[in-house]
Amino acid sequence: MKCSQTRAIQTHIITYPYLNFHKTLFGGQLMAWLDETAGISAVRVSRAAIVTASVDHLDFLAPLKASHSACIEAYVSGVGTRSIEIFAKIIGEDLLTGDRYLAGTCFMTFVVPKGASLPEKIEPETKEEHFICQGYEARKQVRQAKRQESLALASNVDLDIPWN
Template sequence: MQPISCNQTLAVATHRIFPPDLNEHQTVFGGKLLSLVDDSASVAAVRLTHAKVVTASLDHINFLVPFQLDNIISMEAYVSGTGHRSLEVFAKLIGEDLMTGKRFLGFTCFLTYVLSTPQAASLPTVRPVTKEQRYVCAGYLQRYQERQAQRASEQALINHVNLDSPFQP
C-alpha cells in the first residue's frame, strides 16, 4: 500500500468567536475548543481511512493562549501516524485578532481515532511533507507507546470506580 502524504489528510476550518462561546473569564470555553477540534479533526481521519471512525482519545492537550472575542480560530489537522486499526491526528488552533491581524498559536493536541469496523488490510502509512509534519510524525511511535502504557493504568482505575451512588441506600 502506498504511503499517503499528510497534506492529503489535511482538514482546515475557520471559526469566528462570538459572545456565547465565552466563559466567565471572557475567553473561549475549553469544552467548546475540544468539540471544535474533535469535529474537524475527524475529517482528517476519514480522508485517510475512507471509513467510519470513532474517537478513542485526546492527549497531549495544550491550552497555550486563550482565544477571546474579536479573534478567529483557524484549525488545521492532519494524520500524523497509523497503526492497524487506529490512527493519530495532530491538531492545532491558530488565533488571529481581527482588529490587529496578529496571529498566535493557541492550542495543540493529538487525537486517536479507531476504525468502527475492521478492515481487511492495514491502514496506509503517512508521509510528512513540511518541517512541522516531519517533526510531529517522528514522535508518533513514542506517543503510541505512551498511550498503550496509559491504557493499562487507566484500566486499573476503571476497575476501582464505584458505580453506586453515595446517596442511594
C-alpha cells in the same frame, strides 16, 4: 498517503455563546471543534466510520479572546492497524490587527472498525510534518501504557451512587 491529503481546516469567530467568564473561548467548545476537525482528517485517511478513542494531549497555550478567530488545522500524524493519530494546531488571530498566535496544540486518537484498511504509513512533506510524525511511535507507546493504566483504574471504580 501524504499528511497534506488528510488535512482539514476550520475557522470560527469567537463570539457569544462561546465565551466564558473571562470573555475568552470556553475550553469545552474548543474541544468540540477539535474533535470535529480531527475526525474529518481521520475519515480522509480511513474512508470509514471512525470513533474518537482519546484526547491524548491538549495544551492551551494562549486564550482565544472575544472577536478573535480560531483556525484549527488537523492532519494525520501516524497510523496503526486500527488506530489513527491526528495532530491539530489552533491558531488565533486578532481580526482587527491581523496578529496571529499559537493558541494550542492537540494529539487525538481515533479507531476504525474491524476490516477497515489504513495505509501502512503517512508521508510528511513539510518541516513541521516531519517533526510531528517522527514522534509518533514514542507517543503510541505512551498511549498504550496509559490505556493499561486506565483499564486498571476502571476495574477499581465504584459504580454505586451514594445518594440513591
